[in-house]
Amino acid sequence: MSQSMTTNELARRVINREETLILDVRNTDEFDDWKIEGDSVDVINEPYFNLLDGVETLSEKINKDQEIIVVCAKGGSSKMVAEMMEEEGFTNVHDLEGGMKAWSEHLEPVKIADLNDGGSLYQFVRLGKGCLSYMAISENEAAVIDANRMTDIYERFAEKKGVTIKHTIDTHLHADHISGGRQLAERTDGTYHLPPKDADDVTFNYTPLEEGNDITVGSTTIRVQPLYSPGHTIGSTSIIIDDQYLLTGDIxxxxxxxxxDLAGKADDWVGDLRETLYSRYKALSDDLVVLPAHYSFVEELGEDGSVKAQLGDLYQRNEGLQVDDENEFRTMVTKNLPPQPNEYENIRKTNMGKIAPEEEKQREMEIGPNRCAVHG
Incomplete structure (x- = not known):
């Protein structure tokens, strides 16, 4: 019997940059759209149906004594292929438990910093989706920012740290993944905060996330000032924690x-995006550490697995911040848009409370990479 590997074990390998060979047996179109990536990860795609008559051809591509992790969509096909490989003489084969579905839902907590008052700030890296969420802890309280729908992970982490989640915050109405903010607040009897300009069509009660309305966690003040920062959405609001950390959402x-463009208003909102990036953020301290809600490239992961950068450094090297001409910026943004996220309209409706898909349907809606960025 082949050995199974958990997503937690694979995540540690990716973050630690350990040499890893993956055999992905999904169809090529699914593989081309979305795969496991890492600095030291090599991936071979050989669709499952090509292996039904035998795995002999794999020995031409893979040393039989080499460690290999077999991956499929949900974990069934990969286990069968792994067992076939063992019968063929491959000696070090693992299958990934739960496949890409489980990989999509794995959150890896990484400590960002100790805060001034003795609190701490953590980033939760969703390696299979590129989503980043946060937990700020102070004394016996916590706030979770841009939570994913797997709320049990945040609850278990808070319990481990001996804190109660008092606030959940969405920096904007998400369109590429289903927010867990409202559900997490309900489960922990906390307060859910959402920018009111993104909440015109929501079907639930919330506390407005607005400039000047500071949110206190224990003895830490999470300042929501002065950063109404529209562009990705009309309500996008950035957060400064401890006067040092700038949570930029998807801006x-x-x-x-x-x-x-994820509400169909690229031409209307591109001016807001430029104003936020080239004026509002420009007026802030270069020393602020930018903590975004997503990343697009494996190389954005630091040595500890976190995604962060100083604001001043980004004004030196982020191509999206280097376009002085307003028309050129508008062209860059509207001409370089990636494909829309899978089912983004239904994801928006779910986050508005207009529809309530079953959990399995929510998983299907989120399959695929994040597509929140414009690359120059």
Missing amino acids: LFVKSIGRP
């Missing part, structure tokens, strides 16, 4: 900038 990333 500014380490190697790219946010796309303004």
Whole structure:
């Protein structure tokens, strides 16, 4: 019997940059759209149906004594292929438990910093989706920012740290993944915060996330000032924690900038995006550490697995911040838009509370890479 590998084990390998060989047996179109990536990860795609009559051809591509991890969509086909490979004489084969579906849902917590008052800030890296969420802890309280729908992970982490989640915050109405913010607030009897300009069509009660309305966690003040920062959405609001950490949502990333079109209003919102990036953020301290809500490239992961950069450095090297001409910027943003995220309209409706898909349907809606960025 082949050995199974958990997503947690694979995540540690990716973050630690350990040499890893993956055999992905999904169809080529699925593989081309979305795959496991990492600095030291090599991936071979050989569709499952090509292996039904035998795996002999794999020995031409893979040393039989080499460690290999077999991956499929949900974990069934990969286990069968792994067992066939063992019968063929491959000696070090693993299958990934739960396949790409499980990989999509794995969150890896990484400590960003100790805060001034003795609190701490953590980033949760969703390696299979490129989503980043955060937990700020102070004394016996916590706030979670841009939570994914796998709320049990945040609850278990808070329990481990001995804190109660008092606030959940969405920097904007998400369109590429289903937010867990409202559900997490309900489960922990906390307060859910959402920018009101993104909440015109929501079907639930929320606390407005607005400039001047500071949110206190324990003895830490999470300042929501002065950063109404539209562009990705009309309500996008950035957050400053501890006067040191700038949570930019989907407005500014380490190697790219946010796309303004996921509500169908690219031409209307591109001006807001430029104003935020070239004026509002420009007025802030260069020393602020930017913590975005997504990343697009494996190389954005730091040595500890976190995604972050100083604001001043980004003004030197992020191509999206280098376009002085306003018309050129508008062209860059509207001409370089990637494909829309899978089912983004239904994801928006779910996050508005207009529809409530079953959990399995929510998983299907989120399959695929994040596509929140514009790359120059």
